[in-house]
Amino acid sequence: MSKLIQGQTGEWEVVIGLEAHAQIVSDAKLFSGAATSFGAEPNTQVSTVDAAFPGMLPVINRHCVEQAVKTGLGLKARINLVSVFDRKNYFYADLPAGYQISQYKSPIVGKGELMLSMADGEMRRIGITRLHLEQDAGKSLHDRHPALTYVDLNRAGVGLMEIVSEPDLRSAEEAGAYLRKLRSILRYLGTCDGNMEEGSLRCDCNVSVRRPGAELGTRTEIKNVNSVRFVMQAIDYEARRQVAILEDGGSVIQETRLFDPHRSETRPMRTKENDYDYRYFPDPDLLPLELDAAWVESVRRSLPELPDAKKARFVSELGLTPYDADVLVAEKSHADYFETVAKGRNARLAAHWVSVELVGALNEIGAGIDTSPISPAALGQLLDLIEDRTISGRIAKDVFAVMLETGQGAVALVEERGLRQVTDNDAIASAIDAVFAAHADKVAEYRSGKDKLYGFFVGQVMKAMGGKANPGLLNELLKNKLTR
């Protein structure tokens, strides 16, 4: 599949780098003891440190540091044992101190990588430039008053990890896949909940276009896009906009843009000229952040199994196809559910039932796997009934539907509704005879060479037996009788 954009004058390549802002899962803020929970009344989770009152000082939250190190290790990145907090100076209503404490020259995490599974089964390596710790800003509400902006500082000072990718992405789809994979890794690690609607994961997109193989073009930065879909839409729009400008003989202006989700387009942000001089310098209220190598190793040893490793294990040990494994590991909760079901059972069968039947059914009723009415144990019982031929796969689907609705167990349901498979030769044979008697013309046709009618006989017999005939036996007997 070509990722190139077809313009009026030829093909263009899109070059994308993403800066994700991931809110750290922690109880307290990065430099203060105020709470971080989402959705509180305005300004109720604000300390005098967050509101930058005179004389207030930051003290770093150890857990946030550990979360950043964990994430860095999860991205196979280099952990810098010494990093430095800088002040990024600019004035804005939701930035109380007039500076953001961030890491500029010496981030806590250096180069790493993230692997993308492409549609053709290939793996693609996307470079991670760095990960640094910084404070979130507060929230400005522009639509509550005609002449005023209201400021809520609940979010001010919450710990963020800014995760910067290399400009290795080449299409909106790849950018989307990158962001989904990143979110998956963060959730596995438990370092960010990845909830884009609540703003826990936001993304700045750096986009430029060029002729294939040419030098990098001028880029624009689209700020704060808050869903995977919008990221893809924003990149698509922006790439086409830039191609149109260039093909018109114009040039792209390096600028910051905003994505308007209602119009699915980007527009330039209103900023003051010269305002990008952030005057970074090391925060004199803090000292360099020094980590102990042995401690970093202990964090590394405590890392959970991550999606790539889990996928490899599902393929090599459980015999899943790479595709099925990919689908299952994307969400840790799905993978965990699957593993419970698959334990001591046919893994491929379990994979199908979890990722297709269960997830499909849950989507329809708007439930998540954590709130599934069917427990892994209950689904396991159903699979056992299929495996020991108590019921057929067909019947199993019906049983599953009732389980989902009533929460009843599979064994009880099969008994109660008499859904056991019929494995009695005589019963099946007499059902076949009855169908032959009713459709003697069709039997004659089949015997004169019309093979296609075979399925018709299977269907008729199954129908007559309420679907309970053992499919293997039925086939065996039917073939015998037809060729007789």
Next chain:
Amino acid sequence: MSDLARLTMFEARSGLRAKKFSARELAQAHLAAMAAARSLNAFITETPDRALAQADASDARLARGDGGMLEGLPLAIKDLFCTKDVLTTACSHILDGFRPPYESTVTAKLWQAGAVMLGKTNLDEFAMGSSNATSCRGPVENPWRRRGDNRPLVPGGSSGGSAAAVAARMALGAIGTDTGGSIRQPASFCGVVGVKPTYGRCSRWGVVAFASSLDQAGPMTRSVSDAALLLAAMAGHDPKDSTSAPLAVPDFNAAMTGDIHGLKIGVPTEYRVDGMPMAIEALWRDGIAWLKEAGATPVEISLPMTKYALPTYYIIAPAEASSNLARYDGVRFGLRVPGDSLDAMYEKTRAAGFGAEVKRRVLIGTYVLSAGYYDAYYVRAQKIRTLIARDFAQAFEQCDAILTPTTPSPAFAIGERQDDPVTMYLNDVFTVPANLAGLPAISLPAGLTEDGLPLGLQIIGRAFDEQTMFRVAGVLESAAAFVAEPGQPGGVERTMAARGT
């Protein structure tokens, strides 16, 4: 002036414990002295009700026999310390009306130790100045006058109100802050003792920040042992300040053994400036002689980077200040001047709220941090700062403490030297190096000029070795036997000749 206001903190403490007078009487005596000397403009907020309430509580504790280290002692607080629910302005209009919902760690420790708050003292706006002339609340007058000259003199700065309050016997002691000499220089100008402790010794939490890597709180008193006592109460590790040293507070008074036999006292060749009065040179020589007489060995040392300390300071301090003062934006506290956009509101508020010197420093700081200049100015200054610290480290391989003059001149008249900022900056030439290197330093009054103004000598110690600094200072204090007192207020000339000038 009541005799109760003329005591040292130690004397007052014994008197209270011996029930010779009550804490209430002691507080009242000081409140009366404050009222009598109001024309000095040393206090900008008086808190008499609070002083009396605290004094009564002290009397109750003293009656039970469980008074704290500073029980019942009335103190003056520089208005840079945030005091809960009490107006705190840093002498800047930008903090008009600000009442902090918290108490600084240092002042909280004072009240914990039983001290009584008389009020908040005047200072240079945001502690930026060396003469108290930049205060939005008007200048402070030094209680001292030149003999035969009635022109009011500056108290020094930025802790000018605190220095004047202690010198004029309005408070038994005061606390100040020292970023480049803001405790020691006014102490020297006002004839009192002032200490800048090691960086990290006192918590900066709740102290309005000027330059975070340089600011330290410290005591201002009328004797070295009072300073040791007050510092012991103020100091200590604070988990709320990431730069606060996790060290126990030594007994500084116990360190003042009076014995300096075998100590080596460094005398830096470079602590001289053009036009430094003879009296200062002479006093410095006297100081060396006194310490030698007491058994110490003077050693000549070299601090070759000394001349670069001041310009280095004038990059680092404004740079940090430009960022520290960005929070004064008219949104959460203090002054707001309306504007028709957010930026217009910021610009008008900050234009109206900050005085000329603060603006100057914020602009210099913004400039030296800005794109294209950061490496040439800020990074270079931080490298030179490393060299300055290295100078001291090398010097301390040869000596145990360093003796220098505190200032290159005595107090000058209000209005003098105000046309050129750089001339004003030169006041801090001998005090700034200790801030850049983070070292403890004390200034104590040791002599008088020919026209009767106090002069201070400075002792710089090793980092976290205030003990040796106090030990030497105690000996120097006895030798100097400085007994002169300012004539103001009240017009009675009480100045006496001090030994050795």
Next chain:
Amino acid sequence: MALDKTIVAKIAMLARIEVPDRELEPLAGELTRILTWIEQLKEVDVTGVEPMTKVAQMKMPMRDDVVDDGGDRDAILRNAPQPAHGFFAVPKVVE
């Protein structure tokens, strides 16, 4: 280093301090005098010297992840020049 009006206007904008046009010139003069005095630092050879990153020789302390602050909206808003419905209000910002 001589600062001209344009540079002073730019840094005043960065620092969000309104400086009337007529004051730019004299201010440029004052700042230039200070910077010229600072220029003497160029004499110092700083090759191979690390910038000072901490004053006291200690390791940065860290806090436990415990909520022990915040939760007092009144304390946060009490000093505000223009509080509104639990928020801080500022002139409307158009993004």
